[in-house]
Amino acid sequence: MSADTGPDLPRLTVALTFDHDAISDSVRRGDPPVKLSHAEFGPRVGVPRSCELLERERIPATWFVPGHSSQTFPASIELILRGDSELACHGWFHEDFSTIPADEQRRILHRSIEEVVRLTGRPPKGFRAPYWALGSETLDLVADAGFVYDSSLMADDYRLYRVRRGDRHSVEHGTSFGREGPLIEVPVYWAMDDWPHFEPGTGKDGLSTPSQVLEIWLGELRYAYDHAPGGLVMVTMHPECIGRGHRMAMLERFIGEAKGLDGLVFARLEAVVERFQPGSS
Ligand SMILES: [Zn+2]
Secondary structure, eight states: OOGGGOTTSOSEEEEEEEEOOTTHHHHHHTOOHHHHHHHHHIIIIIHHHHHHHHHHHTOOEEEEEOHHHHHHOHHHHHHHHHTTEEEEEOOSSOOOGGGSOHHHHHHHHHHHHHHHHHHHSSOOSEEOOGGGOOOTTHHHHHHHTTOSEEOOOOSOSSSOEEEEEOOEEETTTEEEOOEEEEEEEOOOOGGGBHHHHHOTTSSSOOSOOHHHHHHHHHHHHHHHHHHOTTEEEEEEEOHHHHTSHHHHHHHHHHHHHHHTSTTEEEOOHHHHHHHHSTTOO
16 A cells, blocks of 8 residues: 555645746747746746745745756745745756756756755755656666656656656567666646646647636546545646736636645645655555
8 A cells, every 4th residue: 555545644735836947948048038038027927926825825835946047046046945845956957858968967967956955955855857858867867866756757647656767668579667766756747737738839729718727727636636535736837837917816716726625735745755755665
């Protein structure tokens, strides 16, 4: 039996996570002024608005922050750390880890760990791959760098799981699964991410009405509450996206509905992962 179904667990946990990408990827790509300004909306408006909501609702959150964002926008970090929030890693310039060599990935991971230590005095527990893009060796490097959890894979929804090491897939020999390693996965999914719904040019819908997205997020919340006791519902958001007024109103409604469910708690991912560990290997 997984620790996630133990008797002392809340009926359902909700984790609000924010990827504070800001202009990190625009700088790496050399984006023109309008794209840079779209990204700047995050630290300029989205982060203060999100932090104010979290503070007003007394909700903890997890922030995945590229090193360039924390160094360029220290006021954001001050606001985030003033609340009951966790800092986790998200690359330096929001790199696509599936396209860069292993030694460069390793260097970025260690540099971003050092940045979180500088800001909080302790190493981060979590990593989320920018673009949820991983090379075949990336999660081994993430585990070896000392991270406790990753949040970039999609093999489950309301349950955490151990990442396997050494899976082999080939057309000639088929598939052989490796063994579970130490890294814990907190699974993600596009439907629970604000970006593909709301931002144009992502190859999906873009500019959805908040009512459509709220229907999806509440559908997940209520299904998990009824069918996955002890489970987790995680939402992925970006301040430059969720921070627009009509979307903040949607997030407020989502939080309000969640708070109306008996036995539901909000938690940082590091706390969710900590309680998964005993007896779950
Ligand atoms: Zn990101």
